[in-house]
Amino acid sequence: MFKFDEELFLRLVETEGLAYRSQIEEIVDGICRKGYSNIFMIGSGGTIAMMYPYEYILKSNSSIDVHAEIAAEFVVMNNKHFSKDSVCIFTSVSGTTKETIEAIEYCKSRGATTFALVAEPDTPITKLVDHCITTGSEKHSFDTFFILLYMVVFRFMHNRNEFPQYEQFTKEVALLPRAILDAVKAFDPKAEAFAIEHKDTDYHMMVGSGNLWGNTYSYAMCVLEEMQWIKAKSIHAAEFFHGTLELVVEDTSVILLKGEDETRPLTDRVERFAEKVTKRLTVIDTKDFAMEGISEEFRKHFAVSINWALLSRISVYLERERNHPLTLRRYYRKMEY
Amino acid sequence: MFKFDEELFLRLVETEGLAYRSQIEEIVDGICRKGYSNIFMIGSGGTIAMMYPYEYILKSNSSIDVHAEIAAEFVVMNNKHFSKDSVCIFTSVSGTTKETIEAIEYCKSRGATTFALVAEPDTPITKLVDHCITTGSEKHSFDTFFILLYMVVFRFMHNRNEFPQYEQFTKEVALLPRAILDAVKAFDPKAEAFAIEHKDTDYHMMVGSGNLWGNTYSYAMCVLEEMQWIKAKSIHAAEFFHGTLELVVEDTSVILLKGEDETRPLTDRVERFAEKVTKRLTVIDTKDFAMEGISEEFRKHFAVSINWALLSRISVYLERERNHPLTLRRYYRKMEY
Numbered sequence: 001m002f003k004f005d006e007e008l009f010l011r012l013v014e015t016e017g018l019a020y021r022s023q024i025e026e027i028v029d030g031i032c033r034k035g036y037s038n039i040f041m042i043g044s045g046g047t048i049a050m051m052y053p054y055e056y057i058l059k060s061n062s063s064i065d066v067h068a069e070i071a072a073e074f075v076v077m078n079n080k081h082f083s084k085d086s087v088c089i090f091t092s093v094s095g096t097t098k099e100t101i102e103a104i105e106y107c108k109s110r111g112a113t114t115f116a117l118v119a120e121p122d123t124p125i126t127k128l129v130d131h132c133i134t135t136g137s138e139k140h141s142f143d144t145f146f147i148l149l150y151m152v153v154f155r156f157m158h159n160r161n162e163f164p165q166y167e168q169f170t171k172e173v174a175l176l177p178r179a180i181l182d183a184v185k186a187f188d189p190k191a192e193a194f195a196i197e198h199k200d201t202d203y204h205m206m207v208g209s210g211n212l213w214g215n216t217y218s219y220a221m222c223v224l225e226e227m228q229w230i231k232a233k234s235i236h237a238a239e240f241f242h243g244t245l246e247l248v249v250e251d252t253s254v255i256l257l258k259g260e261d262e263t264r265p266l267t268d269r270v271e272r273f274a275e276k277v278t279k280r281l282t283v284i285d286t287k288d289f290a291m292e293g294i295s296e297e298f299r300k301h302f303a304v305s306i307n308w309a310l311l312s313r314i315s316v317y318l319e320r321e322r323n324h325p326l327t328l329r330r331y332y333r334k335m336e337y
Numbered sequence: 338m339f340k341f342d343e344e345l346f347l348r349l350v351e352t353e354g355l356a357y358r359s360q361i362e363e364i365v366d367g368i369c370r371k372g373y374s375n376i377f378m379i380g381s382g383g384t385i386a387m388m389y390p391y392e393y394i395l396k397s398n399s400s401i402d403v404h405a406e407i408a409a410e411f412v413v414m415n416n417k418h419f420s421k422d423s424v425c426i427f428t429s430v431s432g433t434t435k436e437t438i439e440a441i442e443y444c445k446s447r448g449a450t451t452f453a454l455v456a457e458p459d460t461p462i463t464k465l466v467d468h469c470i471t472t473g474s475e476k477h478s479f480d481t482f483f484i485l486l487y488m489v490v491f492r493f494m495h496n497r498n499e500f501p502q503y504e505q506f507t508k509e510v511a512l513l514p515r516a517i518l519d520a521v522k523a524f525d526p527k528a529e530a531f532a533i534e535h536k537d538t539d540y541h542m543m544v545g546s547g548n549l550w551g552n553t554y555s556y557a558m559c560v561l562e563e564m565q566w567i568k569a570k571s572i573h574a575a576e577f578f579h580g581t582l583e584l585v586v587e588d589t590s591v592i593l594l595k596g597e598d599e600t601r602p603l604t605d606r607v608e609r610f611a612e613k614v615t616k617r618l619t620v621i622d623t624k625d626f627a628m629e630g631i632s633e634e635f636r637k638h639f640a641v642s643i644n645w646a647l648l649s650r651i652s653v654y655l656e657r658e659r660n661h662p663l664t665l666r667r668y669y670r671k672m673e674y
Contacts, residue, residue, distance in 0.1 A: 045579025060414045065402070072575035073546060076599040077397045099575070203540075203568060209410060221572075221580035229583055231540060233570055235558075238409035238436070241674075242382025243558035246566055246667050262413040273674035330583050337578075337610035 001188050003316045006181060012137050014177035017144040020133050021151055021170065027131045028155040031113055037085035038065035039156065040107075042074055044099045046222040047091045050145060052214030053304040054153045060262065062157045071099040075106045084111030089152065091145045092116060093138050095123025104128050115152075117145050142312075146305045147176060168295070175293040176302055180309045183289035187310045194282060195317030201280075202231060204253045205244060207270050209237035210263030211304050219311050227326040228318055237266040245273060252278045257311075258285035259303035284310055338525050340653045343518060349474050351514035354481040357470050358488055358507065364468045365492040368450055374422035375402035376493065377444075379411055381436045383559040384428045387482060389551030390641040391490045397599065399494045408436040412443045421448030426489065429453060430478045432460025441465050452489075454482050479649075483642045484513060505632070512630040513639055517646045520626035524647045531619060532654030538617075539568060541590045542581060544607050546574035547600030548641050556648050564663040565655055574603040582610060589615045594648075595622035596640035621647055 039058070041051035048070050055068040067081060074082075088107040092100050095118045104125065107114050114129040119141035121134045135144050150173055158166035198204075204224060208216030213236055220234035235244045237256075248254060254274045258267045274281040286303040294302055319326045331337075376395070378388035385407050392405040404418060411419075425444040429437050432455045441462065444451050451466040456478035458471045472481050487510055495503035535541075541561060545553030550573055557569035572581045574593075585591060591611045595604045611618040623640040631639055656663045668674075 045576060048576075056414070059416050059418065061417065063417050065418075070573060070575045072603055073573070073600055076602065077393070077547065078599060079396050080398065080400050081396065081402075210414065221576065226580035226583050231568065231570065231584060233568065236407060236410070238407045239382060239385075239558065241669065243563035246563050246669065247568060248668075262415060263410055265413065266409055269674060273668070273672075276672075276674070277668070331585075331610070331614070332578065332583065335610075335613075337606060337613070 001185065001313075002192070002320070004184070004313075009140055009143075009181060010177060012135070012140045013143045013147065013180070016135065017147050017177065018174050020135075020148055023133060024148060024151045025155055027115060027133075028152060029159065031087055031115070031131075032156070032159040034113075035085070036087045036113065037083060038067065038081060038087070040074070040082060040086050040088045040112075041066065041068045042071050042088055042090055042100070042103050042107075044071045044097060046142070046218050047097070047100065049214040049218030049222070050091055050142065050149070051089070052217070053211040054149050056211045056213070056261075057301060058153060058157070062160065062162050064156060064160060064162075071103040075103050082110070082112065086112045088112050088114045090114070090116040090125065090129065091118070091149075092123075092125050093119045093141045095120040095125040097125070101125060101128065117148050143177075143180065143305065143309055146308060147173060150301065150305075165297070169298060172294050172298050172302075176305055179289070179291040179294060179302065180305055182292065183286075183306050184309050184313055186289060188313055191310070191313035192317045194314055195321045198253060199318070199321040201253050204230065204232045204255055205248070206232055206234045206255045206257065207237050207240050207267070208234075208257035208259070209266045210259060210261040211301070212257045212259040212307055215304065215307050215311065216257050223311070223315050223326075226329070226332070227315065228322060228324055229330075237263065237270045240270050241273075248274065248277050250278055251280055253280045253282070254278055255282045255284065257307055258283060258287065259307060260286055260300040261303070338522065338650075339529070339657070341521070341650075346477055346480075346518060347514060349472070349477045350480045350484065350517070353472065354484050354514065355511050357472075357485055360470060361485060361488045362492055364452060364470075365489060366496065368424055368452070368468075369493070369496040371450075372422070373424045373450065374420060375404065375418060375424070377411070377419060377423050377425045377449075378403065378405045379408050379425055379427055379437070379440050379444075381408045381434060383479070383555050384434070384437065386551040386555030386559070387428055387479065387486070388426070389554070390548040391486050393548045393550070393598075394490060394638060395494070399497065399499050401493060401497060401499075408440040412440050419447070419449065423449045425449050425451050427451065427453040427462065427466065428455070428482045428486075429460075429462050430456045430475050432457040432462040434462070438462060438465065454485050480514075480517065480642065480646055483645060484510060487638065502634070506635060509631050509635050509639075513642055516626070516628040516631060516639065517642055519629060520623075520643050521646050521650055523626060525650055528647070528650035529654045531651055532658045535590060536655070536658040538590050541567065541569045541592055542585070543569055543571045543592045543594065544574050544577050544604070545571075545594035545596070546603045547596060547598040548638070549594045549596040549598075549644055552641065552644050552648065553594050560648070560652050560663075563666070563669070564652065565659060565661055566667075574600065574607045577607050578610075585611065585614050587615055588617055590617045590619070591615055592619045592621065594644055595620060595624065596644060597623055597637040598640070
């Protein structure tokens with residue numbers, strides 16, 4: 001595949017990624033033994049969006065009190081649910097994200113427990129947190145983070161006796177890197193066709209719900225807007241009908257992300273509407289992919305990983321077709337504000 | 338003022354609106370006496386957006402467990418924090434919003450307490466909920482709802498001994514309708530000038546944070562998109578720097594909503610950035626308005642009401658300048674999907 005080294009992917013995400021299981025269990029078990037009042041998942045842009053699926057999964061499967069908060073807002077808002085007994089979870093690719101560092105310092109100064117997943121070793125964040133998993137490579141770091149976050153979140157649930165299927169689940173997490181790779185290969189021609197068709201499209205709506213809302217929000221803002229400078233409105237599938245739908249006309253690009261959780265009917269409804277109105281509806285549905293060896297009951301959770309990997313294929317083709325490097329920035333880390 | 342009947346506003350929002358105080362206190366006190374585990378604030382589009390300020394206010398001022406949830410997602414997601422001991426709060430102008438009705442039925446079927454603010458009397462929602470305040474007029478209903486929601490939320494805090502300033506606060510709530518009217522009058526020429534300047538603008542960014550995030554989201558989706566068919570991206574002031582900023586060029590319209598809560602520095606930062614980059618920055622700052630008689634410590638809360646009333650002035654001028662009725666819909670309640 002174009003700009004995709006399968007061996008490298010499997011080495012980073014499968015061989016190295018899965019090997020963190022025992023380290024993660026040790027960290028989570030230690031936190032649970034000590035006791036905690038609630039979990040704060042904190043980030044900015046792509047790294048808060050990455051937490052939304054897990055916040056959703058916890059809310060709909062667990063009694064654990066969970067809060068996903070935007071880092072820069074969290075440090076000023078004086079959240080009354082946050083205390084020294086909170087567990088604060090972060091991810092960072094670079095290990096240097098300014099707002100994340102400030103949030104970690106805020107949490108530590110109040111005695112809370114901090115735990116981060118970081119790609120780059122020996123960076124401010126790896127040194128700052130109480131517990132750190134350092135994956136060592138920026139390449140495929142989001143794919144690895146998603147997998148590690150499944151381990152983290154479901155271990156917390158398991159330790160609270162809310163997830164008796166934990167052993168089976170982790171066996172299936174181990175199958176996920178191959179399932180992602182198979183899905184990506186099957187989707188690749190569609191990703192390329194999308195990028196060719198949409199190379200001059202200057203506005204997209206991205207619609208999703210449930211545990212795919214984070215990806216919907218993130219892809220619109222952190223890829224289409226930030227990396228391709230294309231206007232993109234992310235809109236929750238339920239909220240779509242309370243405003244944004246009125247903009248849809250025959251040539252409006254609507255990208256609908258369908259997953260397999262309880263909120264799927266909300267995306268079905270958007271699909272029925274959009275099919276009637278626009279000729280430029282793109283449906284990206286995890287149901288179209290085999291996920292070899294994954295149980296029916298866990299597919300919905302793994303849809304988050306699968307969906308993100310599929311979207312990433314669109315990015316590389318957009319970069320090529322639009323001759324616009326994904327790394328090009330006008331302002332971020334280039335200008336003071 | 339154009340399309341604004343001051344006497345009618347004061348009658349509906351001040352005379353009639355404030356008169357609900359004792360009824361609200363009675364309802365909230367009754368719920369508190371019975372006991373409750375948490376508060377769910379549930380809505381769709383404008384009515385979930387309207388809850389976000391109060392969710393923020395509770396999170397940053399109270400230990401009450403609060404959840405703002407999109408109605409159609411809430412009824413399918415199986416939220417584990419929801420139970421018969423939850424208090425569920427709704428607002429509806431028409432009293433007929435489909436998703437809100439379904440959410441109320443869901444809550445009732447599980448034995449939770451339901452409480453709604455509704456404009457239209459004798460509608461499905463007024464009949465369905467356990468407790469209802471029916472304001473009787475669609476006109477200025479959002480202004481009234483905001484005021485009633487202050488009473489509701491701060492009464493819950495007061496009853497939990499988390500808001501000793503309650504008596505003073507309610508005295509100042511009584512001053513709010515006049516403060517809104519004064520602000521609206523002072524802002525009106527700016528609203529008109531904005532609409533004239535932007536009558537052909539086809540894309541706006543709306544940026545806000547903290548207790549103004551709900552208005553930011555709502556105005557973009559429910560007014561600019563739904564009522565004027567103009568593309569509008571709402572973006573949190575902290576998140577703005579993680580993607581959307583890259584789209585800003587010299588002629589990009591950025592509408593920045595500044596309030597007075599703890600997150601104001603996040604909007605200052607957006608202002609510093611946007612001032613350097615675009616010539617079309619519009620700052621709507623509640624600090625520019627007197628709020629006669631309101632204490633410094635409560636201004637930040639009332640900024641939500643003030644801000645919404647200011648934005649509403651822009652709407653009527655956009656309608657006139659663009660010759661596009663605010664009530665015109667292509668699809669909503671006109672098409673099956």
